[in-house]
Amino acid sequence: MSTMKTPRRLLLGLLCAGLTVLLMSCGGGGGASTGNLGLGSGTAIGGEGPGGTGTGAGTGGDGNGSGNTASNGNTDGSGVGSGGTGVTADAAGIGAADGLGSIILNGLRYTTDTATFTIEDATELQIGMSARVAGKVDPDFTRGIATQVVSGAELRGAVSRIDVKAGSFVVMGINVTIDAATVWADANGLASVADGSLVQVWGLPGAPGTLRATRVQTAPTLTAPLVTGAIQNLNVMNQTFTLGQLTVSYGGASVAGIDAASLANGVIVRARGTAAPVGNAFTATQVQGWYAIPRNDGIALQLAGDITDFVSRGAFKVLGTPVDATNAQITGGPVGSLGNGVKVEVDGFMSGGVLVVKKLRIRHVPGTGGPASFTLIGAIGGYQSPAKFRVQGQPVDASGPGTTFENGTAANLANGQRVAVVGDRVVDGVLITQRVTFNP
Numbered sequence: 001m002s003t004m005k006t007p008r009r010l011l012l013g014l015l016c017a018g019l020t021v022l023l024m025s026c027g028g029g030g031g032a033s034t035g036n037l038g039l040g041s042g043t044a045i046g047g048e049g050p051g052g053t054g055t056g057a058g059t060g061g062d063g064n065g066s067g068n069t070a071s072n073g074n075t076d077g078s079g080v081g082s083g084g085t086g087v088t089a090d091a092a093g094i095g096a097a098d099g100l101g102s103i104i105l106n107g108l109r110y111t112t113d114t115a116t117f118t119i120e121d122a123t124e125l126q127i128g129m130s131a132r133v134a135g136k137v138d139p140d141f142t143r144g145i146a147t148q149v150v151s152g153a154e155l156r157g158a159v160s161r162i163d164v165k166a167g168s169f170v171v172m173g174i175n176v177t178i179d180a181a182t183v184w185a186d187a188n189g190l191a192s193v194a195d196g197s198l199v200q201v202w203g204l205p206g207a208p209g210t211l212r213a214t215r216v217q218t219a220p221t222l223t224a225p226l227v228t229g230a231i232q233n234l235n236v237m238n239q240t241f242t243l244g245q246l247t248v249s250y251g252g253a254s255v256a257g258i259d260a261a262s263l264a265n266g267v268i269v270r271a272r273g274t275a276a277p278v279g280n281a282f283t284a285t286q287v288q289g290w291y292a293i294p295r296n297d298g299i300a301l302q303l304a305g306d307i308t309d310f311v312s313r314g315a316f317k318v319l320g321t322p323v324d325a326t327n328a329q330i331t332g333g334p335v336g337s338l339g340n341g342v343k344v345e346v347d348g349f350m351s352g353g354v355l356v357v358k359k360l361r362i363r364h365v366p367g368t369g370g371p372a373s374f375t376l377i378g379a380i381g382g383y384q385s386p387a388k389f390r391v392q393g394q395p396v397d398a399s400g401p402g403t404t405f406e407n408g409t410a411a412n413l414a415n416g417q418r419v420a421v422v423g424d425r426v427v428d429g430v431l432i433t434q435r436v437t438f439n440p
Contacts, residue, residue, distance in 0.1 A: 087145050091137040094291045095304030096214035097129050100392040101377025103149060105133050106302045106345040110146035121153035127374050127426060128183030128215030130202045132291035137300050141347040154211055154228035155201040164191050171201055172227035173245030178213045179364045181372035183426040185217040193218055205268050206306035208232050209244035212343060228270045246282045258289025293321055301355055304345045318346055325357040332362035341366050374431055376421040383415045391421050398433040408438035
């Protein structure tokens with residue numbers, strides 16, 4: 001009798017083991033998260049300097065047209081996905097906000113339901129503002145979840161050396177260039193900017209002394225001078241360094257978001273003061289570390305900016321970070337157009353201090369140009385006409401003859417109607433729309 005019980009017990013044991021494995025494979029197990037690896041640290045936003053800092057969580061609503069997140073995929077007509085399964089890689093993204101409704105950064109939409117926001121030099125995040133997002137993304141960089149969003153302006157001061165044809169000007173000793181994706185918050189372009197007027201600029205540092213403008217405000221509320229760039233000619237004894245054409249004295253300045261001992265040539269910083277430069281001399285009252293770029297192996301990283309130090313497709317820099325795009329999927333232009341001064345967006349993973357890129361998008365080639373696209377996702381508010389309404393607080397004009405409507409017509413535009421709006425430029429603070437998709 002005992003000889004028959006043994007195989008029976010063995011069979012039952014095997015069945016139990018099989019059921020256990022099956023349950024674990026369906027989500028009943030798994031390892032612990034690695035955490036955010038300090039992705040939220042090292043940012044200078046929210047320091048002691050002057051001006052307009054605010055913090056908060058989630059996207060909220062302002063009565064001017066708002067909304068939070070949508071489901072996975074592109075069913076809302078925005079062309080970008082958000083949230084969902086597979087969003088597990090610790091990530092950071094640095095670039096300019098090219099969409100709102102959560103936040104779209106460098107073409108990737110991050111849900112912000114539980115994110116904390118720290119905004120300096122403005123009251124809220126708007127299209128074209130430089131920003132850093134920390135959170136998680138999926139391995140193919142199609143959707144993300146933000147835990148932290150920080151943003152601050154790069155330049156504030158008197159404008160000079162305006163060259164409309166070249167698309168350039170100088171602020172606080174920094175040579176600023178514009179392109180088709182530059183957002184004009186309260187002007188219709190560089191031709192309307194007066195020499196000597198005060199401007200505030202958000203942008204992405206390129207080669208030392210240069211900045212690619214992503215948003216320009218010609219009548220800023222704040223007036224205290226601000227300059228951002230890569231440190232050069234650091235003199236620790238005299239406590240000075242240069243940012244572009246300015247010599248910055250930082251002896252009496254507070255330091256935020258970066259250890260004072262970490263100040264070094266090539267490090268990007270913001271220098272704030274209370275008085276305009278005298279000649280090329282500027283006295284800083286605060287030095288802030290710019291958006292921290294994580295170096296940990298395996299971190300998913302998105303960067304946007306102009307290429308510098310170009311040697312080959314496999315060796316160049318963006319925002320001072322070494323990049324290898326040897327095996328990257330490249331879109332937006334021919335591979336041969338890559339070179340210094342070309343504006344790109346790169347998505348990849350850090351390895352040995354180098355960003356190994358999976359995707360590279362060419363956004364602007366000097367002398368040739370490049371595409372621009374902005375997206376708003378949410379409910380219409382403040383509706384007056386197809387030429388005047390808001391989504392996510394952003395003024396929108398959908399009255400142009402080239403505007404297309406999906407899942408409805410212009411007659412369906414109304415307060416509370418959820419839409420995805422895509423446009424190619426912002427002039428006088430208004431998004432000029434190419435496509436409106438109506439969503440349930």
